[in-house]
Amino acid sequence: MTAILEVRNLSRAFGSLMAVNDVSFNVEQGELLGLIGPNGAGKSTLYNLVAGLLRPTRGEIVFDGQNVTGWKSHRIAQVGIARTFQIPKPYRQLSVVENVMLTAFQQERTVSGAMALAEATLADVGLSEYLTAPVGTLTVGLLKRLEVARALAMRPKLVLFDEIMAGLTPAEIGVMTNFVALLPARGITVIWVEHVLYAIMKTATRIMVLNRGELIANGPPAAIARDPAVVKAYLGEEMTIA
Amino acid sequence: MSIEPLAPPKKPKRLPVLPQRGKLSMFEIALFVACLVLIAVELSQNLRDVMVLTFLFAGLGLAWNIAGGYAGLISFGHAAFFGIGAYTSTILFVSAGLTPWIGLWCGGVLAAAAGALLALICARLRGPFFILSTLAAAEVVRIGALNWSSLTGGPEGLSILPVANVANMVFVSKTAYAVLMLAYVVFVYAITKALEGSRYGYYLFAVRDDEEAASAAGVNPLLVRTAAMGLSAFLTGIGGSLFAQYFLYLDPTFVISPELSFQFALLPAVGGLGTAIGPVLGSFLITPLSELLRSYLGNAAAGLHLVIYSAGLIVVMLYFPGGLAAALNRLGRGWKRKP
Numbered sequence: 001m002t003a004i005l006e007v008r009n010l011s012r013a014f015g016s017l018m019a020v021n022d023v024s025f026n027v028e029q030g031e032l033l034g035l036i037g038p039n040g041a042g043k044s045t046l047y048n049l050v051a052g053l054l055r056p057t058r059g060e061i062v063f064d065g066q067n068v069t070g071w072k073s074h075r076i077a078q079v080g081i082a083r084t085f086q087i088p089k090p091y092r093q094l095s096v097v098e099n100v101m102l103t104a105f106q107q108e109r110t111v112s113g114a115m116a117l118a119e120a121t122l123a124d125v126g127l128s129e130y131l132t133a134p135v136g137t138l139t140v141g142l143l144k145r146l147e148v149a150r151a152l153a154m155r156p157k158l159v160l161f162d163e164i165m166a167g168l169t170p171a172e173i174g175v176m177t178n179f180v181a182l183l184p185a186r187g188i189t190v191i192w193v194e195h196v197l198y199a200i201m202k203t204a205t206r207i208m209v210l211n212r213g214e215l216i217a218n219g220p221p222a223a224i225a226r227d228p229a230v231v232k233a234y235l236g237e238e239m240t241i242a
Numbered sequence: 243m244s245i246e247p248l249a250p251p252k253k254p255k256r257l258p259v260l261p262q263r264g265k266l267s268m269f270e271i272a273l274f275v276a277c278l279v280l281i282a283v284e285l286s287q288n289l290r291d292v293m294v295l296t297f298l299f300a301g302l303g304l305a306w307n308i309a310g311g312y313a314g315l316i317s318f319g320h321a322a323f324f325g326i327g328a329y330t331s332t333i334l335f336v337s338a339g340l341t342p343w344i345g346l347w348c349g350g351v352l353a354a355a356a357g358a359l360l361a362l363i364c365a366r367l368r369g370p371f372f373i374l375s376t377l378a379a380a381e382v383v384r385i386g387a388l389n390w391s392s393l394t395g396g397p398e399g400l401s402i403l404p405v406a407n408v409a410n411m412v413f414v415s416k417t418a419y420a421v422l423m424l425a426y427v428v429f430v431y432a433i434t435k436a437l438e439g440s441r442y443g444y445y446l447f448a449v450r451d452d453e454e455a456a457s458a459a460g461v462n463p464l465l466v467r468t469a470a471m472g473l474s475a476f477l478t479g480i481g482g483s484l485f486a487q488y489f490l491y492l493d494p495t496f497v498i499s500p501e502l503s504f505q506f507a508l509l510p511a512v513g514g515l516g517t518a519i520g521p522v523l524g525s526f527l528i529t530p531l532s533e534l535l536r537s538y539l540g541n542a543a544a545g546l547h548l549v550i551y552s553a554g555l556i557v558v559m560l561y562f563p564g565g566l567a568a569a570l571n572r573l574g575r576g577w578k579r580k581p
Binding site for chain 1: 264439440441444445447448450451452454455456457458459460461462463516
């Protein structure tokens with residue numbers, strides 16, 4: 001296996017707060033890596049660092065053999081890292097298919113080509129009925145699918161999903177989980193931040209746990225669930241009554 | 243490999259068809275033919291004058307709309323680009339004898355450089371801060387033009403000798419100017435339509451609607467903003483040269499005035515921001531209204547024409563959200579539904 005993403009000693013400070021503190025990890029080609037942690041653990045900061053929305057204070061990011069540390073977000077996208085946003089960020093004045101076309105332009109430079117790719121991607125996430133719908137009419141669940149479609153339409157090598165299950169019904173979560181589980185087989189490596197733990201525990205090949213900006217655990221889902229440090233981070237210390 | 247679509251909770255609200263970006267509608271063609279007919283019929287000098295201005299401002303509104311409507315770069319400083327275009331071609335013509343047919347492109351290029359520079363300087367400014375910076379930048383250009391007398395003639399302005407001939411782009415007949423201005427509208431309209439139907443048009447929409455999402459899609463927002471502002475300023479500068487050739491006189495207080503900047507922004511706002519037809523409809527409504535009110539009421543009661551003009555604007559803004567273009571669209575769809 002070859003590492004598609006190498007993160008070395010990555011740190012980001014906001015004033016005196018270390019939002020991400022000396023984090024190092026590798027992501028192998030074809031992995032489905034779950035990234036979990038309590039609120040404020042630094043997951044979103046880590047994403048923003050990898051996706052180029054923030055510059056790291058220290059450390060290096062190597063993607064596909066290329067040092068991309070400090071690159072701007074559009075250049076990161078151009079080398080094949082796609083992302084979704086925790087709070088969906090659709091282009092409000094465009095229709096659903098046009099929203100997806102914008103990422104499809106990475107692959108297809110013509111309008112008609114991009115539209116065909118966008119339509120195919122939307123069919124994948126079950127939004128075929130909504131091609132010409134104004135995005136303002138979509139429910140939260142459908143907006144999350146639109147985010148996923150936008151990320152996938154650029155045919156990325158690596159995709160960063162940020163809480164694509166939040167706000168979905170249990171039935172929708174089941175469908176989406178199955179969909180994400182199939183992505184590595186299509187050659188798309190996935191990093192997935194999620195608070196819906198059962199979905200991620202079931203699907204991920206490996207899980208990393210972030211707490212207070214530091215990586216506290218890294219391993220297969222079964223081991224993570226039993227890790228005392230993880231249990232402590234999520235639930236606090238075991239109480240003993242003297 | 244595909245996920246099963248959930249049963250949609252309710253039938254999706256769909257647009258009847260995708261917006262036909264970049265394609266000409268029958269309405270647009272009919273409007274163009276109507277303009278040709280209007281040029282052909284006999285009109286009083288006064289009405290012909292209104293017509294020339296209406297066309298010129300339609301083109302200027304279209305030029306502003308590329309930055310303001312398509313890329314979301316609301317500028318209240320476009321009079322600076324207009325002035326740069328007007329002064330460049332006029333100075334080249336008056337002092338170097340260069341024909342305005344070439345001078346107007348030079349003016350456009352200089353204006354484009356100024357527009358791109360402004361976009362770069364204001365790279366980190368958004369919303370009201372961007373708007374105020376454009377307003378201030380235009381003031382800098384106006385005050386500069388007022389004081390650089392050796393080049394611009396300062397407050398006395400610059401005159402073009404009224405020697406009518408085609409090479410000088412000076413005409414006796416106002417009809418010739420109407421044709422010139424209509425050609426300008428067609429030129430800017432064609433560029434707008436080509437942009438709208440291309441990848442680059444979508445880049446402008448994306449940067450306007452959500453910059454972070456656009457950059458996550460591989461679009462460089464700064465490059466898009468700079469290019470949009472440059473193109474918009476280029477076309478505005480050409481309009482400035484044409485204006486100079488029509489009035490044959492320039493002074494900074496009028497040519498680079500904030501009022502003019504507001505006018506450029508107002509026409510697309512009334513007609514429909516981010517649509518090609520919007521600024522044209524805006525100018526067709528507003529320019530004759532303001533010109534005719536001024537000529538008929540301007541002497542009767544001081545300021546009355548401005549009161550009526552403003553009241554008219556308020557009514558349009560209140561009752562036509564999305565501008566005249568959106569209203570027209572609704573009308574068109576209503577017709578299609580009833581066979």
